[in-house]
Amino acid sequence: MSRYSAAEIEQKWQTAWDETGLFRARHADDxxxxxxxxxxxxxxxxxxxxxxxxxxxxxxxxxxxxxxxHNVLHPMGWDAFGMPxxxxxxxxxxxxxxxxxxxxxxxxxxxxxxxxxxxxxxEFATCDPEYYGQQQSLFLDMLEAGLVYRKNAVVNWDPxxxxxxxxxxxxxxxxxxxxxxxxxxxxxxxFFKISDFSEELLxxxxxxxxxxxxxxLMQENWIGKSRGIEIPFRRTDGADPILCYSTRPDTMRGATxxxxxxxxPVSRSLADANAELAAFIADARKMDTTEAAxxxxxxxxxxxxxxxxxxxxPDQTLPxxxxxxxxxxxxxxxxxxxxxxxQRDLDFARKYGLEVxxxxxxxxxxxxxTDVALVPAKTEPVSYVDHFAGIDEVTxxxxxDATIDWFEAKSLGTAQVRYRLxxxxxxxxxxxxxxxxxxxCETCGVVPEAKxxxxxxxxxxxxxxxxxxxxxxHPTWRFTTCPACGGPALRETDTMDTFVxxxxxxxxxxxxxxxxxxxxxxxxxxxxxxxxIGGVEHAILHLLYARFFARAMHIxxxxxxxxxxPFDALFTQGMVTHEIYQTRDANGRPVYHVPEDVENGAxxxxxERVEIIPSAKMSKSKKNVxxxxxxxxxxxxxxxxxxxxxxxxxxxDVEWTAAGAEATHKHLSRVYRxxxxxxxxxxxxxxxxxxxxREMHRTIHDVTLGxxxxxxxxxxxxxxxxxxTLAKSTAGAAARREAMKTLAQLMAPMTPHxxxxxxxx
RNA sequence: GCGGGCGUGAUGGAAUGGUAGACAUAUCAGACUUAAAAUCUGAAGGGCAUGUGCCCGUGUGGGUUCGAGUCCCACCGCCCGCACCA
Numbered sequence: 001m002s003r004y005s006a007a008e009i010e011q012k013w014q015t016a017w018d019e020t021g022l023f024r025a026r027h028a029d030d031x032x033x034x035x036x037x038x039x040x041x042x043x044x045x046x047x048x049x050x051x052x053x054x055x056x057x058x059x060x061x062x063x064x065x066x067x068x069x070h071n072v073l074h075p076m077g078w079d080a081f082g083m084p085x086x087x088x089x090x091x092x093x094x095x096x097x098x099x100x101x102x103x104x105x106x107x108x109x110x111x112x113x114x115x116x117x118x119x120x121x122x123e124f125a126t127c128d129p130e131y132y133g134q135q136q137s138l139f140l141d142m143l144e145a146g147l148v149y150r151k152n153a154v155v156n157w158d159p160x161x162x163x164x165x166x167x168x169x170x171x172x173x174x175x176x177x178x179x180x181x182x183x184x185x186x187x188x189x190x191f192f193k194i195s196d197f198s199e200e201l202l203x204x205x206x207x208x209x210x211x212x213x214x215x216x217l218m219q220e221n222w223i224g225k226s227r228g229i230e231i232p233f234r235r236t237d238g239a240d241p242i243l244c245y246s247t248r249p250d251t252m253r254g255a256t257x258x259x260x261x262x263x264x265p266v267s268r269s270l271a272d273a274n275a276e277l278a279a280f281i282a283d284a285r286k287m288d289t290t291e292a293a294x295x296x297x298x299x300x301x302x303x304x305x306x307x308x309x310x311x312x313x314p315d316q317t318l319p320x321x322x323x324x325x326x327x328x329x330x331x332x333x334x335x336x337x338x339x340x341x342x343q344r345d346l347d348f349a350r351k352y353g354l355e356v357x358x359x360x361x362x363x364x365x366x367x368x369x370t371d372v373a374l375v376p377a378k379t380e381p382v383s384y385v386d387h388f389a390g391i392d393e394v395t396x397x398x399x400x401d402a403t404i405d406w407f408e409a410k411s412l413g414t415a416q417v418r419y420r421l422x423x424x425x426x427x428x429x430x431x432x433x434x435x436x437x438x439x440x441c442e443t444c445g446v447v448p449e450a451k452x453x454x455x456x457x458x459x460x461x462x463x464x465x466x467x468x469x470x471x472x473x474h475p476t477w478r479f480t481t482c483p484a485c486g487g488p489a490l491r492e493t494d495t496m497d498t499f500v501x502x503x504x505x506x507x508x509x510x511x512x513x514x515x516x517x518x519x520x521x522x523x524x525x526x527x528x529x530x531x532x533i534g535g536v537e538h539a540i541l542h543l544l545y546a547r548f549f550a551r552a553m554h555i556x557x558x559x560x561x562x563x564x565x566p567f568d569a570l571f572t573q574g575m576v577t578h579e580i581y582q583t584r585d586a587n588g589r590p591v592y593h594v595p596e597d598v599e600n601g602a603x604x605x606x607x608e609r610v611e612i613i614p615s616a617k618m619s620k621s622k623k624n625v626x627x628x629x630x631x632x633x634x635x636x637x638x639x640x641x642x643x644x645x646x647x648x649x650x651x652x653d654v655e656w657t658a659a660g661a662e663a664t665h666k667h668l669s670r671v672y673r674x675x676x677x678x679x680x681x682x683x684x685x686x687x688x689x690x691x692x693x694r695e696m697h698r699t700i701h702d703v704t705l706g707x708x709x710x711x712x713x714x715x716x717x718x719x720x721x722x723x724x725t726l727a728k729s730t731a732g733a734a735a736r737r738e739a740m741k742t743l744a745q746l747m748a749p750m751t752p753h754x755x756x757x758x759x760x761x
Numbered sequence: 762g763c764g765g766g767c768g769u770g771a772u773g774g775a776a777u778g779g780u781a782g783a784c785a786u787a788u789c790a791g792a793c794u795u796a797a798a799a800u801c802u803g804a805a806g807g808g809c810a811u812g813u814g815c816c817c818g819u820g821u822g823g824g825u826u827c828g829a830g831u832c833c834c835a836c837c838g839c840c841c842g843c844a845c846c847a
Contacts, residue, residue, distance in 0.1 A: 717784035
């Protein structure tokens with residue numbers, strides 16, 4: 001072969017690797033183990049450049065570790081449950097199962113040509129009954145361990161589609177499919193007790209040294225620990241006091257009203273006798289809970305007529321309002337409003353003509369002031385604090401803590417540590433998910449399914465013509481017998497949130513065929529994941545849920561104590577972006593064009609200039625998607641792999657360009673050519689060329705360092721430089737041969753096929 | 762509002778506090794060719810001198826240091842995450 005033919009080379013070596021079972025991982029081995037994992041894909045049907053970059057990074061590490069004497073586990077699977085499959089069934093007919101499995105086949109067929117060093121024998125999909133059956137078993141263990149419970153919760157309910165909607169599926173207060181107003185409905189739902197682990201999930205973040213600081217910080221903020229105090233406000237009518245939660249009791253002097261949630265018990269009981277209030281509460285209920293809506297929503301309130309006393313200055317009485325902005329499930333569902341020091345409270349006070357009172361005495365100011373402009377800057381020392389604890393700066397954290405202590409010492413309140421983290425509601429009124437393995441028995445109530453009856457399989461004969469959950473209207477599926485009393489019972493028809501599926505798959509990969517969720521030996525040997533790689537979009541939910549699950553799996557005996565932090569190192573890679581090409585139609589609306597139709601900034605067909613928007617996320621609607629399959633068939637997998645790693649550091653976005661891909665291909669052709677030249681060079685008595693060999697060893701050092709520290713772009717730059725040196729080298733044939741072999745070896749993690757070809761010749 | 766990150770040629774980006782701009786793209790020139798492609802050789806931060814040299818340069822302004830793209834302070838700009846959380 002005189003020309004570089006990626007197609008031939010790649011096919012040849014992929015077959016060879018397959019036949020020798022090179023990437024099969026076995027857990028009896030003297031070599032140190034290394035588990036590298038990329039976040040597994042949702043089987044949409046097409047792989048995209050982001051997948052290529054993600055899996056190539058993992059593959060570079062896997063191959064590098066394999067080459068440096070490690071026993072490597074590098075598996076792949078499918079995060080296969082979820083709504084798109086049901087949506088496809090509703091839109092185009094067919095069955096979610098068929099749609100999903102056929103997508104998996106398609107995607108596997110697109111991935112295999114990339115030459116990834118994956119142990120395909122371990123592949124599974126989360127919708128395999130073998131997988132979700134083990135998940136049900138895990139759920140039952142967690143139920144027994146008290147890590148799962150049922151409670152009523154308010155959800156977004158679409159009255160037409162008859163299903164719960166995620167916040168993301170509520171657009172402007174309306175269901176994204178039905179277009180009707182979404183209701184807030186209270187339903188009985190299953191919850192994981194993740195909030196029991198708030199403190200531990202928070203403090204253990206410090207041990208995750210090889211995680212990006214940014215991700216740790218995001219989790220810290222999400223868990224949201226705060227120290228505050230619960231303060232009872234006595235009512236003038238002598239009824240039970242209203243408990244308010246505050247993290248800023250130092251602003252007590254500025255309190256001019258109390259706001260309670262529409263869901264607060266006091267609001268509810270008053271509503272019985274107050275039609276206006278009842279209407280207000282009903283109205284607040286209708287408001288959807290999405291971020292966007294919350295931001296726009298007007299702050300509204302209604303005076304209850306109740307008055308309470310300021311606990312520190314009892315001669316001051318404050319009105320109690322119901323406010324639509326007060327959340328029932330944070331703190332006590334009641335707050336005191338301090339308009340002088342809080343923008344939201346100020347807006348509210350202005351709207352309803354409530355008093356604005358400065359919380360802090362200004363130096364030399366003996367009386368209360370009402371002008372907001374006089375409020376001292378946060379860090380300014382204030383003089384009034386002798387009232388509290390004799391501290392001179394209330395607004396430092398120390399000052400706030402001292403104020404809390406002061407309140408406690410005077411028996412005016414109880415210090416509280418609170419977390420923003422809520423329990424994880426896992427019930428979904430959906431078909432295509434893991435059935436929750438419980439039954440509802442008239443005599444026994446909620447009863448866990450017996451493990452011998454697992455998996456509770458999804459029925460195949462379902463229809464999607466009607467809205468709602470097909471499991472609910474299935475003629476027979478629901479009807480079963482109670483595992484406890486043997487009487488008639490109904491199955492739970494809710495399925496699990498798909499985040500559950502991805503919360504433990506990494507553990508299942510260590511023994512994908514085990515008859516229990518994990519195999520203790522295999523889990524002990526392979527866990528933890530040494531390097532986990534994925535998108536930063538999973539920084540909070542997936543990674544937090546997985547950390548919770550690892551703890552739950554330890555408690556239920558499915559993972560060793562060492563595995564409660566399942567990912568030793570985490571790397572979040574950047575996106576692959578591409579220019580967008582757009583022109584305008586007669587009405588000035590943008591029209592997008594695929595890259596193939598554009599040449600030199602103009603449409604190939606008409607010559608019309610296109611507007612170029614650089615570095616945009618690839619998306620179908622903007623038509624700037626580059627299909628990896630096309631690149632592989634045009635240039636080969638090695639070119640695609642090399643390109644997505646070159647140019648940009650892996651944590652940053654990389655811009656895909658046709659010119660860059662071509663240049664990469666030219667470079668690989670050049671390496672191939674140089675190798676051929678060197679092979680053909682006359683053997684002779686020439687000695688070594690020390691300069692070349694010195695450069696070679698320097699390259700080995702730099703590239704190794706680059707591969708081990710996610711400096712792939714720098715490693716590749718070094719390989720370019722060495723290729724140039726080698727091409728120009730006038731050293732003897734033996735030295736050049738040695739240098740060429742080394743070059744091939746160093747390139748191998750990125751371009752395994754080309755390297756293997758050069759190495760073997 | 763709270764939290765975090767980043768500012769280096771035309772472009773993507775290199776650079777344990779020690780020769781800024783490695784490597785690549787785009788560009789230009791040359792060789793080969795009837796021509797083109799491919800390939801090979803070379804130029805290239807800006808300015809002045811163009812002859813070997815000089816001056817200025819990592820968002821802006823200060824500071825630490827023998828020495829700062831790198832460390833510290835302030836400001837400007839961009840990006841990201843969170844947010845009626847009391």
